[in-house]
Amino acid sequence: MNEQSHPTAGVYLRVAAVLVILTVLEVGVFYVPAFRPVLVPVLLVLSAAKFALVVMFYMHLKTDSRVFTFLFGAPLLLAAVVMVALLFLLLGALTLRGAAGAG
């Protein structure tokens, strides 16, 4: 598909409806105590689904050139890797420092 073929208004409205439902689910899950043990993974999955819907349909990456997907996806992946690396490095360092202080 070329970069000009975009979804119709009907598709945009359906995506908006799904986004609203996912947001309601997110907030609902937050308030239901039964979900407490799995709250973080459930919220992350719902958030990722919303992210993907906006990027694929509203930003047209589903139908646009793969070059745009690469230009967005590569830095996004790099940001995710940097985020995980930072969390491991700094949380580990801070925890060790805390343990040394307590000891």
Place this chain on the structure above:
Amino acid sequence: MTTYTSLGLDSRKMAFWAFIGSECLLFGSLISTYLVYKGRSVVGPYPHEILNIPFTSVSTFDLLMSSLMMVLALAAVQRGDMKWGKIWLLCTALLGLVFLGGQVLEFTEFVHKGLTLQTNLFGCTFFVLTGTHGAHVTVGVLWLLTLWVRGLQGKLTRQHAMTVEITGLYWHFVDVVWIVIFTVVYLIQ
């Protein structure tokens, strides 16, 4: 004048996607910083004492709806329906203003409750992250209003659909960043 890359893609759109890629790294670093210092404040107020989930849920809904208005504006401009193009652009900008108003209210309430940039690690990382996002929303609103005014002057036509699309890319990016912030900062406490 429209220029194309050797791949046959609009050069402005390609450059803008590269810019959005760089923005991913900016927000990635800010979110990382928030997460690294999460739960390490030695004095309050703490997130669970101060964050207002119902209020922020409405702001999130508002921003999602503004994204819908933006794609409807683009669809209208692409089919040459400038009347609805202008209406949807204005609606997008107004919803952006509502979001900003909500953020101003939230920040004001937090400051009154004793949370500032200097109070603790939560305050510092929270205000820098959400403030940077708010600054992006402000730029987006100004950009949208500029397009709307150009539309009123008759300077926004079907030939400018790519300009509206690039504006939309920026606006939707601001939306997806908020989707992440809403989950990471507000819901995962």
